[in-house]
Amino acid sequence: MNARLRATEGVAWTASPPEHNLLNPDHLTSRAEALARPAPVPAQPGVYAWYFDVPPSGVPHDGTHRNAFGYLLYLGIAPREPRRSDGQPSSQNLRKRIRTHFRGDASRSTLRLTLGLLLSEELGIQLRRNGSGRLTFGEGEAAVSDWMAEHSRVCWYVHRQPWRVESELISELVLPLNLDQNRHGSFHETLSGGLGLGADVEEGLRDHGLRGRLVLADLVERRSQLGARLRAQQ
Template sequence: MFVTKWTKTLENDPIAQAILTPARLYRADEATTTAPRKPGLYGWYFDVIPAGIVAADCHRQGAWTLLYCGISPKRPTTNGRPPSQSHVHQRLRAHFGGNAAGSTLRLTLGCLLETEIGTILRRVGATGRLTFTNPGEQLLDRWLYAHARIVWVEHPTPWEAEHALLASGLPLPLNIEGNPCAAFTAPLSALRSAAKRRAEGMPLIGDSGGPRRAPKQVQG
């Protein structure tokens, strides 16, 4: 393996190694049924790189490229609110079967894939939440089931593990919050902001996203 600053920094970090050298990668249907109902960190690998993402220096496992790491729950706030009770299983279900309003990863990917698969961000329902309207969320479901694989590791304070990964210089081009690499974050932030502005200028619609049905399982 080509040695970089981040490989040397993380080589003795067991949490990082669980993400970087997983025993296996899980399909969407496996992740949404077997992921732990505990706090932790998860890594997203893809066999297709969305247009506009530079992944030449990203970590790879065979044909799969690590593009994103997430955590559940988030770091506790300091404003007196009770800490989140979210866990890895709940968060992965939101990423794989939720909508852009509840998943920043879905929002980012849908904006990147708009031309390819037809995910158009719109304001929907009584609250005007932003989602990829019917059939956009379903199309994104299918893309994720086909092209994403997941690994996770339990951790009592996952925000600390995530910070260590990002601070190491590990390229994670789909991460925005906390990512010190402006070359990754600036274009994604601009892309998402443009999609939101366009949606705000379009009429509110009543689309609920349509019926959601798990896509046919993809082998591999």
């Protein structure tokens, strides 16, 4: 394990700066704070970490880092690694990305998409295509926002090239809500229930770009594993 991160007592993690700001933040920012003006979230590139006081049903938290508020379950960066021909990163930054997670919709936020699918029964929402062909929870997006406002907080640190540390952090921390670069995570093996989707939604996910394909592949694998476990119990 990299010397910057190390586990103690199985679930408490310590880190050297600047990762210390993710694992032992002085303050965790709420939805209301992140959306306020002026905003406390800097309009700069960096890494952000999402904490939940109550993990969505079925999400394991064994081995995750925990603080006084709750469990660290998700990590992201802004912007993504440049893929343009000129090698320049996008205009995304911490402020834009965190606000999108807090008030956007499932078509623009992998975190909201994952949470909405996990919470669909509890919140009474369903993923559907809207008039423009995007997959969202429609009016149910407000329920996702309300749930996040109550149960989630975020922190961050500024990094000029956050994609250079993302893979390492995901590989060394236990982050069950991360899908990309996290195939080693225990969530794939321990999830206790399926996330049934209609054929139209599955077709939509296939057409929903890389993020949708990642989510669909992950869901298909989970259902396959769940079916195998059920057959083994018969």
